[in-house]
Amino acid sequence: MKRTYPLLFIFLLTCVIAAGCLSSDTNTQYAPQEESFSFGNDMAKMALDDEWDVARDSPSSVADSGESSGSSITRKVITTSDVSLEVNDAQEAIDSIAAIAFEYDGYVSSSSVYDTYYGDGESMAGYVTIRIPAADHDIVINDIEALGKVTSKSTSGVDVTEEYIDVEARLSNLEKQEQRLQEILEMATTVEEVLEVEKELGRVRGEIESLTGRLNYLNDRIDFSTITVSVSEPRNITHSWGLRDALSDSVRGFIGSVNGIIVFIGVALPIVIFLTVVGSVVIFVKRRVWR
Numbered sequence: 001m002k003r004t005y006p007l008l009f010i011f012l013l014t015c016v017i018a019a020g021c022l023s024s025d026t027n028t029q030y031a032p033q034e035e036s037f038s039f040g041n042d043m044a045k046m047a048l049d050d051e052w053d054v055a056r057d058s059p060s061s062v063a064d065s066g067e068s069s070g071s072s073i074t075r076k077v078i079t080t081s082d083v084s085l086e087v088n089d090a091q092e093a094i095d096s097i098a099a100i101a102f103e104y105d106g107y108v109s110s111s112s113v114y115d116t117y118y119g120d121g122e123s124m125a126g127y128v129t130i131r132i133p134a135a136d137h138d139i140v141i142n143d144i145e146a147l148g149k150v151t152s153k154s155t156s157g158v159d160v161t162e163e164y165i166d167v168e169a170r171l172s173n174l175e176k177q178e179q180r181l182q183e184i185l186e187m188a189t190t191v192e193e194v195l196e197v198e199k200e201l202g203r204v205r206g207e208i209e210s211l212t213g214r215l216n217y218l219n220d221r222i223d224f225s226t227i228t229v230s231v232s233e234p235r236n237i238t239h240s241w242g243l244r245d246a247l248s249d250s251v252r253g254f255i256g257s258v259n260g261i262i263v264f265i266g267v268a269l270p271i272v273i274f275l276t277v278v279g280s281v282v283i284f285v286k287r288r289v290w291r
Contacts, residue, residue, distance in 0.1 A: 074161075076218070076222050078222055079155065079225040080155070080156055080227075080228075081141060081153070082153070082154050082155075082228050083152070083229045083230070084232075085144070085231045088234075089124070090113055091113050091126070094113060094126055098111070100130075104132050104140055105132075105133060106131050106132030110129045127231065130227050134224060137225040137227075148231070160222070168215065171212065174204055175208065178204050181201045181204065
């Protein structure tokens, strides 16, 4: 019996590792096989039962369960919206949107207000991103639209039901594997066996932490919708009765004339200097000859 026990320990650890591999590939199922061990058959059966738990909890089993199961699944949807508003006061509108978010137990993710320039006029614009409970999405959108003139609006939803079910199933199976490995660790009698089991436990716990983080992220995105609102003030329209345009044209014409004169002088001056020098030389030569 003492010689058989280490072999049984290795067998149990192998079964748990096989169950871990199966949780990564839910399409593969392993059937229990008969063993010749006379001691610990119940523990071996417990380890092998994990494999059937993986197949039973896998998304493919959910998909093949028929219409009755499909209709009972709550869809997991991530909702995002973008709204553009024309308002009289950009800062006031952003403050009002933040107040709406707080009223519905939401919060402001980011916001900004800045100056914009159109010709001689000046106006304010900005944006604010809020997170609000998904159940209040439509009500919050209506309250935001009442703050000004809607120039554009879009809403999109991403269905993550399949990923959510898959992550939940994998997390449940890994937690079962962790429990089985804890039981096997208590049975370990040598340092090598303890190290081998603890190594497998570390791998399983790392995957559990990763899947738990992903599940928390999905829950946050599903439970809280994201709404981004862009606000802008209307442009100021001014009338100059044509005087400003006429003055601008006259200034541009004067500047153009000055530029033309400067260019002409720049081109003609070297020619005038050259002709002056040549003429002076010719006159000087003629005077010398006449003498």
